[in-house]
Amino acid sequence: MKRNESSDGVLYLIATPIGNLEDITYRAVRILGEADMIASEDTRKAKILLDRYSIGNKKIISHHVQNEHKTLEYIIKEVKNGKKVALITEAGSPSISDPGFLLVREAVKNEIKIEIIPGVSALIFAAVACALPVEKFAFYGFLPPKQGARMRILSEIGNDEKTAFIFESPYRIIKLLTEIIEAIGPETDLVLVREATKMHEEIIRGKAAELHDILEKRVIKGEFVVCISNRSKLKEK
Numbered sequence: 001m002k003r004n005e006s007s008d009g010v011l012y013l014i015a016t017p018i019g020n021l022e023d024i025t026y027r028a029v030r031i032l033g034e035a036d037m038i039a040s041e042d043t044r045k046a047k048i049l050l051d052r053y054s055i056g057n058k059k060i061i062s063h064h065v066q067n068e069h070k071t072l073e074y075i076i077k078e079v080k081n082g083k084k085v086a087l088i089t090e091a092g093s094p095s096i097s098d099p100g101f102l103l104v105r106e107a108v109k110n111e112i113k114i115e116i117i118p119g120v121s122a123l124i125f126a127a128v129a130c131a132l133p134v135e136k137f138a139f140y141g142f143l144p145p146k147q148g149a150r151m152r153i154l155s156e157i158g159n160d161e162k163t164a165f166i167f168e169s170p171y172r173i174i175k176l177l178t179e180i181i182e183a184i185g186p187e188t189d190l191v192l193v194r195e196a197t198k199m200h201e202e203i204i205r206g207k208a209a210e211l212h213d214i215l216e217k218r219v220i221k222g223e224f225v226v227c228i229s230n231r232s233k234l235k236e237k
Contacts (some may be wrong), residue, residue: 010077011107012086013100015119019198021052023120030054031117039063039075041099042090042142049088063087065099072103079112081097093121097167099139122196123165126225129203130163130191133229135184137163143176154183157228170220177212180228184208189229195222 012031017023032038032050037059040046047062059069079085087094087103094100107114127134138157143150143166157164168176173192180188186209194202200222204211 014117018091036083126193130227158184191227193225
């Protein structure tokens with residue numbers, strides 16, 4: 001189906017820094033400055049970013065997982081009326097474990113012009129930094145809260161040669177490491193990427209049981225990307 005070209009409206013999906021505010025493209029700054037409206041997962045974080053690059057006088061609306069079913073209708077209407085609307089998340093790329101998918105799907109249905117402004121991603125950062133095989137990999141985002149579903153996913157990872165990437169909060173990282181030990185094994189090769197691009201950025205490598213013991217003795221802050229590889233274990237079978 002051909003897109004309707006009658007409107008000058010555009011929906012921009014813009015990747016924003018995951019920690020260091022310098023990690024934004026010239027194009028992203030320009031588009032944010034030109035946008036008629038910015039839809040943001042966290043309006044406070046959006047204002048910090050806009051202030052950093054002297055982008056003022058912008059209409060900012062809240063668009064997050066709790067309200068996106070409602071706000072997407074308003075956003076679609078504004079774009080169809082000729083507005084340039086930029087979607088940003090709290091950090092990183094829209095749709096990657098963040099709001100974006102529903103809005104993009106609705107924009108496609110309405111034949112709206114969509115432009116992706118790529119940039120930094122915690123997933124890509126971890127894939128580059130982990131030093132594990134990534135010619136093929138699997139991304140699981142944040143695991144579901146229910147124990148049964150979590151263990152099923154980890155068992156699936158344990159039977160796959162692809163390196164797996166999981167997002168986890170500091171509050172559940174010990175629980176996740178315990179589950180990895182149980183579902184995949186204590187000798188599973190892990191890399192924990194913490195606070196990527198921030199002042200206290202840290203990359204910790206080791207076996208699952210070893211890293212569990214290390215973190216259990218620490219005060220844990222900052223979100224993690226957990227990189228899992230059990231390729232050597234599978235080759236031994």
